[in-house]
Amino acid sequence: MPTEQQRQRNCQKQKRWRQGHRDLLRARYHRKKLLACKLDFRHLRADFRSYELGDPRDAPNPVPRLIGYCRVEQRPVWGALWTLRNISNARWAAWFRELEVAGLEPVELSGLVVGVPVPFNLRFIKKCVALRVRGVCEMARDTRNPPPWLFNELRAGGKGQCRRIGRVLPDGIVERFKSLREASRAVGGSTDWISHLAATGSRDSNGATWFDD
Helix, strand or coil, rough: CCHHHHHHHHHHHHHHHHHCCHHHHHHHHHHHHHHHHCCCCHHHHEEEEEEEEEEEHHHHCCCEEEEEEEEEECCCCHHHHHHCCCCCHHHHHHHHHHHHCCCCCEECCCCCCCCCCEEHHHHHHHHHHHHHHHHHHHHHHCCCCCCCCCCCCCCCCCCCCCEEEECCCCCCEEEECHHHHHHHHHCCHHHHHHHHHCCCCCCCCCCCCCEEE
């Protein structure tokens, strides 16, 4: 029969083996990562739809100039971005200003719109918009760059040009950030939620309106 001291030494050996085993370490890492994951229920609310905007001057065959998403109750679908046309430096803002000078407004296209009449959650809608933009690029025979008439930008894995972000504070002061990560660090919010606010021209809990710059 092993003594108590031998039993303790065997337990220590087994413990060291478990701690050093590659598969167990990997499983332990994924378990800690899963437990540390926070679920944002705002992304699961079925309240969003996609849209496609065209230029009325392209009639009778308008092409999608801007593909995005918004809440289902927003009318017009481009209303939130339209209010930011004189603040943002994005390509879609310059297009809106050009239409305003001509006395025109964007035209909502039928296209492959998702979320009408049944709305979907934010995660699904964002993926649908990304797939639609990629599909337009494929039809233009360039999967790496959008066609010149499409104002959406392709972003994959954080590579390429940084996404410039801005926000309008409740007192009217405009702040601009060189990247989404810089904006996240400045306000202490998640990059995923700030990305959503900027893409839709929405307000955060502090009353600041975000936009793509």
